[in-house]
Amino acid sequence: MITLTNICHTFSIGKKGQERQVPVLKDVNLQVESGEIVAIVGKSGSGKSTLLNTIAGFLKPDEGKIVLNHKDTTHLSEAEHAKFRLKNVGFIFQNFQLMPGLTAFENIELPLKIQGMGKNARFQTVRKIMERVGLNEVLDHYPNELSGGQQQRVCIARALVTNPSIILADEPTGSLDSETEKEILELIQSLNQSLDLTFVIITHDEEVANSAHKKYRMHDGQLQEAIYSAV
Numbered sequence: 001m002i003t004l005t006n007i008c009h010t011f012s013i014g015k016k017g018q019e020r021q022v023p024v025l026k027d028v029n030l031q032v033e034s035g036e037i038v039a040i041v042g043k044s045g046s047g048k049s050t051l052l053n054t055i056a057g058f059l060k061p062d063e064g065k066i067v068l069n070h071k072d073t074t075h076l077s078e079a080e081h082a083k084f085r086l087k088n089v090g091f092i093f094q095n096f097q098l099m100p101g102l103t104a105f106e107n108i109e110l111p112l113k114i115q116g117m118g119k120n121a122r123f124q125t126v127r128k129i130m131e132r133v134g135l136n137e138v139l140d141h142y143p144n145e146l147s148g149g150q151q152q153r154v155c156i157a158r159a160l161v162t163n164p165s166i167i168l169a170d171e172p173t174g175s176l177d178s179e180t181e182k183e184i185l186e187l188i189q190s191l192n193q194s195l196d197l198t199f200v201i202i203t204h205d206e207e208v209a210n211s212a213h214k215k216y217r218m219h220d221g222q223l224q225e226a227i228y229s230a231v
């Protein structure tokens, strides 16, 4: 489902003429099977977000190969990547990244509009997904009228609405209290099982990491030791 082979990425930091090269990903290899939840933990600055952005195609690796859903995405152009992402990859963010001027319904509907789906089909699809993630009561609420947990459900629904098979999540419970974190983790697990979704989750939270099928630690630019969890 996701195969990273010998991925390297180096940032160039500093003023022009005085740049420093900072290697952040050093020969990263990762294999994620279909329907797996993989958690990536590691210290702040260890390169977790850089890795997720590289999988997503927002950053190009300097070396290595990325295969998602049997497609080699390493050298896709930005436009090709955007098209591929819209169909295959959903994103969940720590700070939700919802459009403040759109209701919960409209936020979730947005990717379908971009895809060019007709109004009736959009209505049916959004209502179905809102019901699935427990948002029936709040479809006309704006983000600032929602709790953190509800905002994260909207973010999850928006990630799922285009029916992707891969979900990339950057600290999905990082802004939530522990009770709400538990609810969101349960939702992720139930979606993983019922829709056979593949998740890559970056987290600082051991509880989130331990709820995954596999856990990797990012250390000094490399992914280390898969510790299998009990799920």
Ligand SMILES: Nc1ncnc2c1ncn2[C@@H]1O[C@H](COP(=O)(O)OP(=O)(O)OP(=O)(O)O)[C@@H](O)[C@H]1O
Binding pocket: 011, 012, 013, 024, 042, 043, 044, 045, 046, 047, 048, 049, 050, 051
């Ligand atoms: N666009 C960029 N330009 C230059 N350096 C960057 C850029 N993005 C990240 N870095 C550097 O790459 C390193 C890894 O950053 P990254 O955000 O991937 O870490 P992280 O493990 O996700 O950290 P955190 O847990 O704090 O989010 C850091 O040293 C950071 O300063």
